[in-house]
Amino acid sequence: AQQVTVRAPGPAELADSPFLRACRREPVPHTPVWFMRQAGRSLPEYRKVREGIAMLDSCRRPDLVTEITLQPVRRHHVDAAIFYSDIVVPLVAIGIGLDIVSGVGPVIDEPIRTAADVERLRPLGPDDVPYVTEAVRSLVGELGAVPLIGFAGAPFTLASYLVEGGPSRTHARTKALMYGRPDVWHALCGRLAQIASAFLRVQVDAGASAVQLFDSWAGALSEADYREYVQPHSARVLADLAETGVPKIHFGVGTAELLPAMGEAGADVVGVDWRTPLSVASGRIGPDKAVQGNLDPAVLLADPHVVEQHVTRVLADGAAAPGHIFNLGHGVLPETDPDVLTRVVELVHERSAQPVTR
Ligand code: CP3
Secondary structure, eight states: OOOOOSSOOOOHHHHHHHHHHHHOOOOOOOBBBTTTTTTTOHHHHHHHHHHOOOOHHHOHHHHHHHHHHHHHHHOOOSSOOOOOOOOHHHHHTTTEEEEEETTEEEEEEOOOOOOOOOOOOOOOOGGOHHHHHHHHHHHHHHHTTSSSEEEEEOHHHHHHHHSSOOSSSHHHEEEEEEEEHHHHHHHHHHHHHHHHHHHHHHHHHHHHHHEEEEEGEEEEEHHHHHHIHHHHHHHHHHEEEEEEEOEEEOOSSSSSTTTTHHHHHHOSSEEEETTOOOOHHHHHHHHTEEEEEEOOGGGGGGGGHHHHHHHHHHHHHHTSSSEEEEEEOOOOOOHHHHHHHHHHHHHHHHHOOOOOOO
Protein backbone atom coordinates (compact mmCIF):
# COMPACT_ATOMS: atom_id res chain seq x y z
CA ALA A 1 0.00 0.00 0.00
CA GLN A 2 1.60 3.22 -1.11
CA GLN A 3 1.55 6.20 1.18
CA VAL A 4 0.31 9.47 -0.30
CA THR A 5 1.89 12.60 1.04
CA VAL A 6 0.70 16.12 0.42
CA ARG A 7 3.26 17.93 -1.71
CA ALA A 8 2.97 21.49 -0.43
CA PRO A 9 1.96 20.91 3.20
CA GLY A 10 0.54 24.45 3.47
CA PRO A 11 -1.45 24.89 6.62
CA ALA A 12 -1.43 21.63 8.61
CA GLU A 13 -5.18 22.02 8.85
CA LEU A 14 -5.50 21.60 5.09
CA ALA A 15 -3.39 18.44 4.98
CA ASP A 16 -5.46 17.16 7.90
CA SER A 17 -8.83 17.92 6.28
CA PRO A 18 -11.37 15.07 6.24
CA PHE A 19 -11.26 14.96 2.41
CA LEU A 20 -7.48 14.55 2.17
CA ARG A 21 -7.46 12.11 5.11
CA ALA A 22 -10.08 9.95 3.35
CA CYS A 23 -8.03 10.04 0.12
CA ARG A 24 -5.13 8.65 2.14
CA ARG A 25 -7.43 6.06 3.79
CA GLU A 26 -6.82 7.55 7.24
CA PRO A 27 -9.50 7.73 9.97
CA VAL A 28 -11.82 10.73 9.59
CA PRO A 29 -13.94 12.75 12.06
CA HIS A 30 -16.81 12.46 9.54
CA THR A 31 -17.19 11.19 6.00
CA PRO A 32 -16.17 14.01 3.65
CA VAL A 33 -18.67 15.00 0.96
CA TRP A 34 -18.59 17.05 -2.24
CA PHE A 35 -20.62 16.82 -5.46
CA MET A 36 -19.52 16.55 -9.06
CA ARG A 37 -20.95 19.63 -10.83
CA GLN A 38 -21.61 21.28 -7.46
CA ALA A 39 -20.86 24.57 -9.21
CA GLY A 40 -23.35 25.27 -11.95
CA ARG A 41 -26.91 25.57 -12.98
CA SER A 42 -28.53 24.19 -9.82
CA LEU A 43 -27.43 27.43 -8.09
CA PRO A 44 -29.32 30.70 -8.69
CA GLU A 45 -26.18 32.65 -7.76
CA TYR A 46 -24.33 30.80 -10.56
CA ARG A 47 -27.01 31.57 -13.14
CA LYS A 48 -26.82 35.20 -12.04
CA VAL A 49 -23.05 35.68 -12.47
CA ARG A 50 -23.10 33.75 -15.75
CA GLU A 51 -25.81 35.97 -17.29
CA GLY A 52 -24.68 37.08 -20.75
CA ILE A 53 -21.25 35.42 -20.43
CA ALA A 54 -20.41 32.35 -22.51
CA MET A 55 -19.25 29.27 -20.58
CA LEU A 56 -15.77 29.25 -22.15
CA ASP A 57 -15.35 33.00 -21.60
CA SER A 58 -16.23 32.55 -17.92
CA CYS A 59 -13.48 29.91 -17.61
CA ARG A 60 -10.87 32.47 -18.73
CA ARG A 61 -11.88 35.04 -16.08
CA PRO A 62 -10.13 34.34 -12.75
CA ASP A 63 -12.55 36.61 -10.87
CA LEU A 64 -15.55 34.61 -12.11
CA VAL A 65 -13.81 31.24 -11.73
CA THR A 66 -12.98 32.10 -8.12
CA GLU A 67 -16.52 33.26 -7.33
CA ILE A 68 -18.24 30.30 -9.04
CA THR A 69 -15.93 27.72 -7.43
CA LEU A 70 -16.59 29.22 -3.98
CA GLN A 71 -20.39 29.42 -4.34
CA PRO A 72 -21.18 25.77 -3.45
CA VAL A 73 -18.60 25.80 -0.63
CA ARG A 74 -20.29 28.81 1.00
CA ARG A 75 -23.78 27.49 0.47
CA HIS A 76 -23.46 23.75 1.17
CA HIS A 77 -20.34 23.56 3.40
CA VAL A 78 -18.95 20.75 1.27
CA ASP A 79 -15.58 19.28 2.28
CA ALA A 80 -13.84 20.12 -1.01
CA ALA A 81 -14.08 22.63 -3.83
CA ILE A 82 -13.72 21.61 -7.48
CA PHE A 83 -12.09 24.07 -9.83
CA TYR A 84 -14.64 25.69 -12.13
CA SER A 85 -13.52 25.00 -15.69
CA ASP A 86 -14.27 22.34 -18.27
CA ILE A 87 -12.52 19.32 -19.75
CA VAL A 88 -12.35 21.10 -23.12
CA VAL A 89 -10.62 24.26 -21.80
CA PRO A 90 -7.07 22.95 -22.52
CA LEU A 91 -8.19 22.03 -26.08
CA VAL A 92 -9.39 25.58 -26.68
CA ALA A 93 -6.09 26.81 -25.22
CA ILE A 94 -4.10 25.00 -27.94
CA GLY A 95 -6.31 26.41 -30.68
CA ILE A 96 -8.97 23.74 -31.28
CA GLY A 97 -12.14 25.49 -32.41
CA LEU A 98 -15.10 24.47 -30.29
CA ASP A 99 -18.04 25.79 -28.36
CA ILE A 100 -19.96 24.59 -25.32
CA VAL A 101 -23.61 24.62 -26.33
CA SER A 102 -26.04 24.89 -23.43
CA GLY A 103 -28.12 21.74 -23.00
CA VAL A 104 -25.88 19.87 -25.47
CA GLY A 105 -22.23 19.99 -24.42
CA PRO A 106 -18.96 20.58 -26.31
CA VAL A 107 -19.32 20.90 -30.11
CA ILE A 108 -16.11 20.75 -32.20
CA ASP A 109 -15.72 22.89 -35.36
CA GLU A 110 -13.53 20.40 -37.25
CA PRO A 111 -13.56 16.89 -35.75
CA ILE A 112 -10.31 14.93 -35.51
CA ARG A 113 -10.44 11.72 -37.56
CA THR A 114 -7.18 11.29 -39.47
CA ALA A 115 -3.44 11.19 -38.80
CA ALA A 116 -3.19 14.70 -40.27
CA ASP A 117 -5.94 15.94 -37.91
CA VAL A 118 -4.01 14.57 -34.91
CA GLU A 119 -1.11 16.86 -35.85
CA ARG A 120 -3.34 19.83 -34.95
CA LEU A 121 -3.08 18.85 -31.28
CA ARG A 122 0.07 20.59 -30.13
CA PRO A 123 1.47 20.15 -26.62
CA LEU A 124 -0.02 22.29 -23.84
CA GLY A 125 2.29 24.43 -21.71
CA PRO A 126 1.64 26.51 -18.57
CA ASP A 127 1.78 29.72 -20.63
CA ASP A 128 -1.26 28.58 -22.60
CA VAL A 129 -3.49 28.79 -19.51
CA PRO A 130 -2.24 31.71 -17.35
CA TYR A 131 -5.84 32.34 -16.23
CA VAL A 132 -5.89 28.85 -14.66
CA THR A 133 -2.77 29.52 -12.61
CA GLU A 134 -4.15 32.88 -11.51
CA ALA A 135 -7.57 31.48 -10.55
CA VAL A 136 -6.15 28.51 -8.63
CA ARG A 137 -3.79 30.78 -6.65
CA SER A 138 -6.63 33.10 -5.75
CA LEU A 139 -8.86 30.18 -4.77
CA VAL A 140 -6.29 28.47 -2.59
CA GLY A 141 -5.93 31.72 -0.65
CA GLU A 142 -9.69 32.03 -0.19
CA LEU A 143 -10.32 28.38 0.65
CA GLY A 144 -7.86 28.06 3.54
CA ALA A 145 -8.34 24.60 5.04
CA VAL A 146 -10.84 23.48 2.36
CA PRO A 147 -9.00 21.46 -0.32
CA LEU A 148 -9.27 22.43 -3.99
CA ILE A 149 -9.63 19.58 -6.49
CA GLY A 150 -8.08 20.18 -9.90
CA PHE A 151 -9.28 18.09 -12.83
CA ALA A 152 -8.85 17.10 -16.44
CA GLY A 153 -10.65 14.96 -18.99
CA ALA A 154 -8.99 11.59 -19.62
CA PRO A 155 -7.76 10.74 -23.15
CA PHE A 156 -10.72 8.48 -24.08
CA THR A 157 -13.39 10.99 -23.04
CA LEU A 158 -11.58 13.89 -24.74
CA ALA A 159 -11.01 11.75 -27.85
CA SER A 160 -14.70 10.92 -27.99
CA TYR A 161 -15.68 14.62 -28.16
CA LEU A 162 -12.94 15.38 -30.70
CA VAL A 163 -13.67 12.43 -33.00
CA GLU A 164 -17.48 12.54 -32.82
CA GLY A 165 -17.52 16.33 -33.05
CA GLY A 166 -19.85 16.48 -30.03
CA PRO A 167 -21.64 14.32 -27.48
CA SER A 168 -22.47 10.80 -28.63
CA ARG A 169 -24.58 7.96 -27.26
CA THR A 170 -22.75 5.14 -29.06
CA HIS A 171 -19.23 6.59 -29.50
CA ALA A 172 -19.37 4.79 -32.89
CA ARG A 173 -16.89 6.98 -34.81
CA THR A 174 -14.53 6.94 -31.84
CA LYS A 175 -14.59 3.14 -31.71
CA ALA A 176 -14.28 2.91 -35.50
CA LEU A 177 -11.02 4.88 -35.28
CA MET A 178 -9.85 2.88 -32.26
CA TYR A 179 -10.43 -0.53 -33.88
CA GLY A 180 -9.75 0.48 -37.49
CA ARG A 181 -6.68 2.69 -37.12
CA PRO A 182 -5.02 1.78 -33.82
CA ASP A 183 -1.90 3.67 -34.92
CA VAL A 184 -3.84 6.93 -35.30
CA TRP A 185 -5.80 6.17 -32.13
CA HIS A 186 -2.68 5.73 -30.01
CA ALA A 187 -1.09 8.86 -31.52
CA LEU A 188 -4.26 10.82 -30.65
CA CYS A 189 -4.45 9.50 -27.11
CA GLY A 190 -0.73 10.05 -26.59
CA ARG A 191 -1.18 13.74 -27.37
CA LEU A 192 -4.30 13.97 -25.22
CA ALA A 193 -2.41 12.36 -22.34
CA GLN A 194 0.24 15.08 -22.55
CA ILE A 195 -2.47 17.76 -22.62
CA ALA A 196 -4.36 16.30 -19.64
CA SER A 197 -1.15 15.81 -17.70
CA ALA A 198 0.06 19.38 -18.32
CA PHE A 199 -3.38 20.82 -17.45
CA LEU A 200 -3.38 18.95 -14.13
CA ARG A 201 0.21 19.95 -13.45
CA VAL A 202 -0.61 23.65 -13.85
CA GLN A 203 -3.40 23.31 -11.27
CA VAL A 204 -1.27 21.36 -8.78
CA ASP A 205 1.69 23.72 -9.19
CA ALA A 206 -0.65 26.64 -8.42
CA GLY A 207 -1.86 24.93 -5.23
CA ALA A 208 -4.59 22.36 -5.95
CA SER A 209 -4.58 19.67 -3.21
CA ALA A 210 -5.90 16.73 -5.24
CA VAL A 211 -6.84 15.92 -8.83
CA GLN A 212 -9.67 14.07 -10.51
CA LEU A 213 -9.23 12.50 -13.93
CA PHE A 214 -12.68 12.32 -15.56
CA ASP A 215 -13.04 9.39 -17.96
CA SER A 216 -16.79 9.86 -18.01
CA TRP A 217 -17.45 7.74 -21.11
CA ALA A 218 -14.91 4.90 -20.58
CA GLY A 219 -17.81 2.66 -19.56
CA ALA A 220 -18.64 2.33 -23.27
CA LEU A 221 -15.73 -0.14 -23.57
CA SER A 222 -15.18 -3.77 -22.56
CA GLU A 223 -12.50 -4.38 -19.99
CA ALA A 224 -10.16 -5.97 -22.56
CA ASP A 225 -10.48 -3.02 -24.94
CA TYR A 226 -10.16 -0.52 -22.09
CA ARG A 227 -6.91 -2.19 -21.05
CA GLU A 228 -5.55 -2.25 -24.59
CA TYR A 229 -6.63 1.12 -25.99
CA VAL A 230 -7.16 3.44 -23.02
CA GLN A 231 -5.53 2.39 -19.76
CA PRO A 232 -1.89 2.99 -20.87
CA HIS A 233 -2.71 6.61 -21.76
CA SER A 234 -4.64 7.34 -18.56
CA ALA A 235 -1.89 5.60 -16.59
CA ARG A 236 0.65 7.96 -18.10
CA VAL A 237 -1.40 11.00 -17.04
CA LEU A 238 -1.60 9.74 -13.47
CA ALA A 239 2.06 8.63 -13.39
CA ASP A 240 3.15 12.11 -14.48
CA LEU A 241 1.45 13.44 -11.34
CA ALA A 242 3.03 10.93 -8.97
CA GLU A 243 6.00 13.12 -8.03
CA THR A 244 3.67 15.89 -6.84
CA GLY A 245 2.31 13.58 -4.13
CA VAL A 246 -1.28 14.84 -4.46
CA PRO A 247 -4.06 12.21 -4.26
CA LYS A 248 -5.46 11.17 -7.64
CA ILE A 249 -9.16 10.34 -8.17
CA HIS A 250 -10.19 8.43 -11.31
CA PHE A 251 -13.86 8.49 -12.30
CA GLY A 252 -16.13 7.14 -15.02
CA VAL A 253 -19.79 6.24 -15.58
CA GLY A 254 -20.99 2.67 -16.25
CA THR A 255 -17.58 1.33 -15.26
CA ALA A 256 -18.60 -1.62 -13.04
CA GLU A 257 -16.46 -3.97 -15.16
CA LEU A 258 -13.58 -1.47 -15.37
CA LEU A 259 -13.18 -0.54 -11.70
CA PRO A 260 -10.07 -2.68 -11.04
CA ALA A 261 -8.43 -1.52 -14.30
CA MET A 262 -9.20 2.13 -13.52
CA GLY A 263 -7.65 1.71 -10.09
CA GLU A 264 -4.60 0.01 -11.59
CA ALA A 265 -4.15 2.99 -13.92
CA GLY A 266 -2.66 4.68 -10.86
CA ALA A 267 -5.52 6.11 -8.80
CA ASP A 268 -5.61 6.58 -5.04
CA VAL A 269 -9.40 6.92 -5.12
CA VAL A 270 -11.78 5.35 -7.64
CA GLY A 271 -15.08 7.08 -8.47
CA VAL A 272 -18.11 4.78 -8.67
CA ASP A 273 -21.46 5.55 -10.35
CA TRP A 274 -24.81 4.52 -8.78
CA ARG A 275 -25.00 1.10 -10.46
CA THR A 276 -22.51 -0.69 -8.19
CA PRO A 277 -22.81 -0.69 -4.38
CA LEU A 278 -19.66 0.79 -2.81
CA SER A 279 -18.98 -2.40 -0.84
CA VAL A 280 -19.00 -4.43 -4.07
CA ALA A 281 -16.94 -1.79 -5.88
CA SER A 282 -14.35 -1.67 -3.11
CA GLY A 283 -14.12 -5.46 -3.09
CA ARG A 284 -13.28 -5.36 -6.79
CA ILE A 285 -10.84 -2.44 -6.55
CA GLY A 286 -8.95 -3.81 -3.56
CA PRO A 287 -7.90 -2.63 -0.10
CA ASP A 288 -5.22 -0.14 -1.20
CA LYS A 289 -7.64 2.41 -2.67
CA ALA A 290 -10.45 4.59 -1.37
CA VAL A 291 -13.77 4.93 -3.19
CA GLN A 292 -15.86 7.99 -4.04
CA GLY A 293 -19.58 8.08 -4.79
CA ASN A 294 -22.25 6.95 -5.39
CA LEU A 295 -25.73 8.38 -4.77
CA ASP A 296 -27.89 8.41 -7.92
CA PRO A 297 -28.20 12.14 -8.79
CA ALA A 298 -31.87 11.55 -9.64
CA VAL A 299 -32.59 10.49 -6.03
CA LEU A 300 -32.20 14.17 -5.10
CA LEU A 301 -35.39 14.90 -7.03
CA ALA A 302 -37.40 12.60 -4.72
CA ASP A 303 -39.07 13.27 -1.34
CA PRO A 304 -36.82 14.05 1.67
CA HIS A 305 -37.40 10.68 3.38
CA VAL A 306 -36.32 8.88 0.19
CA VAL A 307 -33.17 11.02 -0.03
CA GLU A 308 -32.43 10.22 3.60
CA GLN A 309 -32.84 6.46 3.06
CA HIS A 310 -30.45 6.52 0.14
CA VAL A 311 -27.86 8.67 1.95
CA THR A 312 -27.97 6.25 4.88
CA ARG A 313 -27.52 3.26 2.59
CA VAL A 314 -24.56 4.82 0.72
CA LEU A 315 -22.86 5.63 4.04
CA ALA A 316 -23.39 2.10 5.37
CA ASP A 317 -22.04 0.61 2.16
CA GLY A 318 -19.11 3.02 1.99
CA ALA A 319 -18.09 2.03 5.52
CA ALA A 320 -16.94 -1.30 4.05
CA ALA A 321 -14.26 0.50 2.00
CA PRO A 322 -10.84 1.52 3.40
CA GLY A 323 -11.72 5.14 2.65
CA HIS A 324 -14.97 6.75 1.47
CA ILE A 325 -15.63 10.18 0.01
CA PHE A 326 -19.37 10.76 -0.30
CA ASN A 327 -20.43 12.06 -3.72
CA LEU A 328 -23.04 11.44 -6.38
CA GLY A 329 -22.63 8.74 -9.01
CA HIS A 330 -22.40 11.51 -11.64
CA GLY A 331 -22.96 15.26 -11.76
CA VAL A 332 -25.68 17.28 -10.05
CA LEU A 333 -28.70 17.57 -12.37
CA PRO A 334 -29.46 21.24 -13.20
CA GLU A 335 -33.05 20.89 -11.89
CA THR A 336 -31.86 19.85 -8.39
CA ASP A 337 -33.13 21.98 -5.49
CA PRO A 338 -29.92 23.36 -3.92
CA ASP A 339 -31.46 23.10 -0.43
CA VAL A 340 -31.56 19.33 -0.90
CA LEU A 341 -27.81 19.35 -1.57
CA THR A 342 -27.21 21.37 1.61
CA ARG A 343 -29.35 18.87 3.54
CA VAL A 344 -27.38 15.93 2.13
CA VAL A 345 -24.13 17.49 3.36
CA GLU A 346 -25.64 17.91 6.84
CA LEU A 347 -26.95 14.35 6.83
CA VAL A 348 -23.63 12.88 5.74
CA HIS A 349 -21.79 14.84 8.43
CA GLU A 350 -24.29 13.96 11.20
CA ARG A 351 -24.68 10.28 10.36
CA SER A 352 -20.96 9.60 9.94
CA ALA A 353 -19.64 11.64 12.89
CA GLN A 354 -17.19 9.68 14.98
CA PRO A 355 -14.21 10.35 17.22
CA VAL A 356 -10.90 10.11 15.36
CA THR A 357 -8.47 7.51 16.63
CA ARG A 358 -4.93 8.42 15.69
O1 CP3 B 1 -18.69 21.82 -10.28
C1 CP3 B 1 -17.96 21.19 -11.08
O2 CP3 B 1 -18.07 19.98 -11.28
C2 CP3 B 1 -16.79 21.94 -11.70
C3 CP3 B 1 -16.83 22.27 -13.04
C4 CP3 B 1 -16.96 21.28 -14.20
C5 CP3 B 1 -17.65 21.65 -15.37
N1 CP3 B 1 -17.42 20.68 -16.32
C6 CP3 B 1 -18.42 22.89 -15.53
C7 CP3 B 1 -19.49 22.92 -16.55
C8 CP3 B 1 -16.37 20.04 -14.42
C9 CP3 B 1 -15.56 19.18 -13.48
C10 CP3 B 1 -16.68 19.68 -15.77
C11 CP3 B 1 -16.17 18.45 -16.41
C12 CP3 B 1 -16.82 17.95 -17.64
N2 CP3 B 1 -17.23 18.66 -18.73
C13 CP3 B 1 -17.02 16.59 -17.91
C14 CP3 B 1 -16.64 15.46 -16.99
C15 CP3 B 1 -17.64 15.31 -15.91
C16 CP3 B 1 -18.93 14.66 -16.33
O3 CP3 B 1 -19.96 15.34 -16.22
O4 CP3 B 1 -18.88 13.51 -16.76
C17 CP3 B 1 -17.62 16.49 -19.17
C18 CP3 B 1 -18.03 15.22 -19.87
C19 CP3 B 1 -17.74 17.81 -19.69
C20 CP3 B 1 -18.27 18.25 -21.01
C21 CP3 B 1 -19.44 19.14 -20.78
N3 CP3 B 1 -19.34 20.48 -20.50
C22 CP3 B 1 -20.82 18.80 -20.74
C23 CP3 B 1 -21.38 17.42 -20.99
C24 CP3 B 1 -21.53 19.97 -20.41
C25 CP3 B 1 -23.02 20.14 -20.14
C26 CP3 B 1 -23.75 20.74 -21.29
C27 CP3 B 1 -25.14 21.15 -20.85
O5 CP3 B 1 -25.44 22.34 -20.95
O6 CP3 B 1 -25.91 20.27 -20.41
C28 CP3 B 1 -20.58 21.01 -20.28
C29 CP3 B 1 -20.86 22.40 -19.90
C30 CP3 B 1 -20.60 22.73 -18.47
N4 CP3 B 1 -19.43 22.43 -17.82
C31 CP3 B 1 -21.46 23.43 -17.59
C32 CP3 B 1 -20.75 23.58 -16.38
C33 CP3 B 1 -21.19 24.29 -15.15
C34 CP3 B 1 -22.84 23.94 -17.94
C35 CP3 B 1 -22.77 25.09 -18.89
C36 CP3 B 1 -23.53 26.30 -18.45
O7 CP3 B 1 -23.72 26.53 -17.24
O8 CP3 B 1 -23.89 27.08 -19.34
